[in-house]
Amino acid sequence: MNEDLEKIKKQALADFAEYLSPMKTRTMKSAGLDIIEDKREGASVWDITGKKYIDCQTGSGIMNVGRHNKEIADALKKALDTYDIGVFLLCSKQKADLAKKLEEITPGDLKCTIFGTGGGEANDAAIKIARGYTMKKEIIYTEKAYHGHTGFALSAIGRDAYKEPFEPLMPGFKMVPFGDADAIRKTITKDTAAVILEPIQGEGGINIPPDSYLPEVRKICTENDVLLILDEIQTGFARTGKMFASEHWGVVPDIMTVAKSLGGGIYPISATIFKEEIMDFFIPHPFIHLSTFGGSDLGCIVGLATIEYIQKHNLADHAAKMGERFRKGFDRLVKDFPDLLLEVRQKGLMMGLQYTNQSIGPRLTKKLAERGVIAVYTGNDPSICRFMPPLVITPEEVDFVLNALEDSMKAISKESGIGKND
Numbered sequence: 001m002n003e004d005l006e007k008i009k010k011q012a013l014a015d016f017a018e019y020l021s022p023m024k025t026r027t028m029k030s031a032g033l034d035i036i037e038d039k040r041e042g043a044s045v046w047d048i049t050g051k052k053y054i055d056c057q058t059g060s061g062i063m064n065v066g067r068h069n070k071e072i073a074d075a076l077k078k079a080l081d082t083y084d085i086g087v088f089l090l091c092s093k094q095k096a097d098l099a100k101k102l103e104e105i106t107p108g109d110l111k112c113t114i115f116g117t118g119g120g121e122a123n124d125a126a127i128k129i130a131r132g133y134t135m136k137k138e139i140i141y142t143e144k145a146y147h148g149h150t151g152f153a154l155s156a157i158g159r160d161a162y163k164e165p166f167e168p169l170m171p172g173f174k175m176v177p178f179g180d181a182d183a184i185r186k187t188i189t190k191d192t193a194a195v196i197l198e199p200i201q202g203e204g205g206i207n208i209p210p211d212s213y214l215p216e217v218r219k220i221c222t223e224n225d226v227l228l229i230l231d232e233i234q235t236g237f238a239r240t241g242k243m244f245a246s247e248h249w250g251v252v253p254d255i256m257t258v259a260k261s262l263g264g265g266i267y268p269i270s271a272t273i274f275k276e277e278i279m280d281f282f283i284p285h286p287f288i289h290l291s292t293f294g295g296s297d298l299g300c301i302v303g304l305a306t307i308e309y310i311q312k313h314n315l316a317d318h319a320a321k322m323g324e325r326f327r328k329g330f331d332r333l334v335k336d337f338p339d340l341l342l343e344v345r346q347k348g349l350m351m352g353l354q355y356t357n358q359s360i361g362p363r364l365t366k367k368l369a370e371r372g373v374i375a376v377y378t379g380n381d382p383s384i385c386r387f388m389p390p391l392v393i394t395p396e397e398v399d400f401v402l403n404a405l406e407d408s409m410k411a412i413s414k415e416s417g418i419g420k421n422d
């Protein structure tokens, strides 16, 4: 044990508690995750004291290209020799290059982009565009949905606890169950502007809808002149084994939002991508939606480098392969520990394990941390442990995580015999 590093860590945790969040510090400590991130590489992160972890949390999917990806970091370093963030008022080649690339990789006829810095901002823009373009007011969203904590996005979160202290929120938002296309059909009125959905709910508990759901929702939206907004902020950029999750069902939204992994884990950037006809709304007022830092030149350079990395290394295929490897291990665990695990939810490397009992969550997170794996339950469903490792994870690292899981399950079983009847 290096006492100097232990001292630095203790001080950083104390300062974090004092100046940022005492509750977060306490919660992380009790979960065994009072880590001070230091070195980061591939699927791993090291605590400042030197302990190594496989990161299966990755900020809920920011690190698709791996922790501190050297190629992306080098692209940023090179850019810094010449550029700064740029001035939002002026046109820029960096913005144009990334927007053109997004048109190329997004499905169907999605074409135009508005940049932002984060996911909530991208969803705010999507909802604003939907209202502005359709001149209608209502937005339909789903139970357990997570779209960010900014103004319009917060109104579309499907969990009251995040919203109640800030009410009244935006009017005109209506919630329906996720996975139920008929509920959307029944909720649409003449004043419905858009339906906003995650193709697979992330914070909601890795909820994968029935195969008929998205195509049916697409049909309902088209028939009723309602825009479909797909939030691919967690599911995008090869996470599920395709560049975008909506491709699994062949569905093209009218507006798609992306963020998180677009920044390569290096520089924040988000985008709201929409069909060309929607640009009509901006013709009379091109400056109606602005973001000083959104789509900064540095962010765009990083975004482009990130997409090129994903394509060059075929991370979608790799995610599908590593997902299969995880699946075999997860299935075995569900069979071997029926008192602890109920089911596996998975598309590529977007994965969740459902516990039989919510109290298992914090205990499993702690056991996994002791064994060098970071994995935490989802924000809107604490009965699901989420696994979203970097897509560059190797077969050996997958096996390491599975072994740590098996070991943790054994330890929990032995300790208390916790199970379905608790």
Ligand SMILES: Cc1ncc(COP(=O)(O)O)c(C=O)c1O
Binding pocket: 060, 117, 118, 119, 120, 121, 123, 146, 147, 148, 149, 198, 202, 203, 231, 232, 233, 234, 259, 260
């Ligand atoms: C699906 C989804 N949408 C939106 C957001 C909000 O993104 P941000 O935290 O960058 O505002 C998140 C964040 O976890 C998300 O998972």
